[in-house]
Amino acid sequence: MGYSIPIMPTISTFFIVISAIFVAIGWYLIIKRRLEAHKKAMFFAAIFAIMFFIIYSSRTVFIGNTSFGGPEEIKVYYTIFLLFHITLATVGAVLGITSLLTGYKNNLAKHRKLGPVTSVVWFCTAITGVAVYLLLYVIYQGGETTSVFRAILGY
Secondary structure, eight states, rough: OOOOHHHHHHHHHHHHHHHHHHHHHHHHHTTTTTTHHHHHHHHHHHHHHHHHHHHHHHHHTTTTTTTOSOOOOGHHHHHHHHHHHHHHHHHHHHHHHHHHHHHTTEEEEEEEEHHHHHHHHHHHHHHHHHHHHEEESSOOOOOOOEEEHHHHHOO
Protein backbone atom coordinates (compact mmCIF):
# COMPACT_ATOMS: atom_id res chain seq x y z
CA MET A 1 0.00 0.00 0.00
CA GLY A 2 2.65 2.74 0.12
CA TYR A 3 0.83 5.15 2.46
CA SER A 4 0.58 5.49 6.20
CA ILE A 5 -2.54 5.31 8.31
CA PRO A 6 -3.06 8.41 10.50
CA ILE A 7 -2.88 7.76 14.23
CA MET A 8 -5.73 9.97 15.51
CA PRO A 9 -8.50 8.40 13.38
CA THR A 10 -7.13 4.98 14.36
CA ILE A 11 -7.28 5.83 18.06
CA SER A 12 -10.74 7.40 17.86
CA THR A 13 -12.10 4.39 15.93
CA PHE A 14 -10.55 2.09 18.54
CA PHE A 15 -12.33 4.05 21.30
CA ILE A 16 -15.75 3.76 19.65
CA VAL A 17 -15.26 0.01 19.22
CA ILE A 18 -14.29 -0.30 22.90
CA SER A 19 -17.41 1.73 23.78
CA ALA A 20 -19.60 -0.69 21.82
CA ILE A 21 -17.93 -3.66 23.54
CA PHE A 22 -18.73 -2.13 26.93
CA VAL A 23 -22.36 -1.61 25.81
CA ALA A 24 -22.53 -5.31 24.90
CA ILE A 25 -21.04 -6.26 28.27
CA GLY A 26 -23.52 -3.94 30.01
CA TRP A 27 -26.43 -5.52 28.17
CA TYR A 28 -25.25 -8.99 29.18
CA LEU A 29 -24.83 -7.88 32.80
CA ILE A 30 -28.31 -6.40 33.07
CA ILE A 31 -29.84 -9.58 31.62
CA LYS A 32 -28.04 -11.40 34.46
CA ARG A 33 -29.48 -8.81 36.91
CA ARG A 34 -26.03 -7.60 37.93
CA LEU A 35 -27.11 -3.98 38.34
CA GLU A 36 -23.93 -2.48 39.80
CA ALA A 37 -21.70 -4.19 37.23
CA HIS A 38 -24.11 -3.01 34.49
CA LYS A 39 -23.81 0.59 35.72
CA LYS A 40 -19.99 0.36 35.67
CA ALA A 41 -19.92 -1.14 32.17
CA MET A 42 -22.24 1.55 30.82
CA PHE A 43 -20.17 4.23 32.57
CA PHE A 44 -17.05 2.96 30.77
CA ALA A 45 -19.00 2.76 27.49
CA ALA A 46 -19.84 6.45 27.94
CA ILE A 47 -16.25 7.37 28.86
CA PHE A 48 -14.87 5.72 25.72
CA ALA A 49 -17.58 7.37 23.59
CA ILE A 50 -16.64 10.75 25.08
CA MET A 51 -12.94 10.06 24.39
CA PHE A 52 -13.87 9.24 20.78
CA PHE A 53 -15.86 12.47 20.50
CA ILE A 54 -13.06 14.62 21.97
CA ILE A 55 -10.49 13.21 19.54
CA TYR A 56 -12.84 13.31 16.55
CA SER A 57 -14.10 16.84 17.18
CA SER A 58 -10.61 18.17 18.01
CA ARG A 59 -9.23 16.71 14.81
CA THR A 60 -12.16 18.13 12.83
CA VAL A 61 -11.74 21.63 14.27
CA PHE A 62 -7.94 21.87 14.27
CA ILE A 63 -6.92 19.68 11.33
CA GLY A 64 -10.07 19.07 9.30
CA ASN A 65 -11.78 16.07 7.82
CA THR A 66 -10.33 13.67 5.31
CA SER A 67 -12.14 13.48 2.02
CA PHE A 68 -12.77 10.16 0.26
CA GLY A 69 -9.72 9.14 -1.74
CA GLY A 70 -11.16 6.08 -3.46
CA PRO A 71 -12.40 5.69 -7.01
CA GLU A 72 -14.64 8.48 -8.28
CA GLU A 73 -17.30 5.99 -9.45
CA ILE A 74 -18.03 4.85 -5.88
CA LYS A 75 -17.73 8.25 -4.21
CA VAL A 76 -21.51 8.84 -4.31
CA TYR A 77 -22.11 5.50 -2.55
CA TYR A 78 -19.50 6.34 0.06
CA THR A 79 -21.13 9.75 0.62
CA ILE A 80 -24.58 8.19 1.08
CA PHE A 81 -23.10 5.63 3.49
CA LEU A 82 -21.26 8.38 5.38
CA LEU A 83 -24.47 10.42 5.72
CA PHE A 84 -26.23 7.30 7.02
CA HIS A 85 -23.41 6.81 9.56
CA ILE A 86 -23.51 10.46 10.66
CA THR A 87 -27.29 10.23 11.15
CA LEU A 88 -26.91 7.01 13.15
CA ALA A 89 -24.14 8.53 15.26
CA THR A 90 -26.20 11.63 16.04
CA VAL A 91 -29.28 9.60 16.95
CA GLY A 92 -27.07 7.20 18.94
CA ALA A 93 -25.49 10.04 20.90
CA VAL A 94 -28.87 11.54 21.81
CA LEU A 95 -30.25 8.11 22.75
CA GLY A 96 -27.08 7.33 24.70
CA ILE A 97 -27.26 10.51 26.77
CA THR A 98 -30.98 9.99 27.36
CA SER A 99 -30.44 6.35 28.36
CA LEU A 100 -27.67 7.29 30.78
CA LEU A 101 -29.78 10.03 32.34
CA THR A 102 -32.87 7.83 32.73
CA GLY A 103 -30.72 5.09 34.27
CA TYR A 104 -28.94 7.37 36.73
CA LYS A 105 -32.20 9.11 37.68
CA ASN A 106 -33.82 5.71 38.31
CA ASN A 107 -36.49 6.33 35.68
CA LEU A 108 -36.29 2.62 35.04
CA ALA A 109 -39.54 2.20 33.10
CA LYS A 110 -38.25 4.57 30.41
CA HIS A 111 -34.69 3.26 30.71
CA ARG A 112 -35.77 -0.36 30.13
CA LYS A 113 -37.60 0.63 26.93
CA LEU A 114 -34.86 2.93 25.66
CA GLY A 115 -31.78 0.86 26.57
CA PRO A 116 -32.13 -1.95 24.02
CA VAL A 117 -32.94 0.48 21.20
CA THR A 118 -29.98 2.65 22.16
CA SER A 119 -27.67 -0.37 22.25
CA VAL A 120 -28.68 -1.56 18.78
CA VAL A 121 -28.25 1.93 17.34
CA TRP A 122 -24.85 2.18 19.07
CA PHE A 123 -23.71 -1.16 17.64
CA CYS A 124 -24.77 -0.04 14.14
CA THR A 125 -22.98 3.27 14.65
CA ALA A 126 -19.77 1.51 15.70
CA ILE A 127 -19.93 -0.93 12.77
CA THR A 128 -20.58 1.77 10.19
CA GLY A 129 -17.89 3.94 11.82
CA VAL A 130 -15.34 1.16 11.40
CA ALA A 131 -16.45 0.78 7.77
CA VAL A 132 -15.96 4.53 7.16
CA TYR A 133 -12.51 4.31 8.78
CA LEU A 134 -11.56 1.32 6.61
CA LEU A 135 -12.77 3.06 3.44
CA LEU A 136 -10.95 6.30 4.28
CA TYR A 137 -7.64 5.00 5.58
CA VAL A 138 -7.13 1.28 4.92
CA ILE A 139 -8.83 0.19 1.69
CA TYR A 140 -8.15 3.51 -0.07
CA GLN A 141 -5.68 6.25 0.64
CA GLY A 142 -7.40 9.23 2.24
CA GLY A 143 -8.06 12.27 0.10
CA GLU A 144 -7.36 15.89 0.96
CA THR A 145 -7.69 17.04 4.57
CA THR A 146 -8.84 20.62 4.91
CA SER A 147 -8.90 22.70 8.09
CA VAL A 148 -12.28 23.91 9.22
CA PHE A 149 -10.67 27.24 10.18
CA ARG A 150 -9.17 27.56 6.69
CA ALA A 151 -12.50 26.73 5.09
CA ILE A 152 -14.43 29.25 7.20
CA LEU A 153 -11.89 32.09 7.51
CA GLY A 154 -10.17 31.65 4.15
CA TYR A 155 -6.55 31.36 5.33
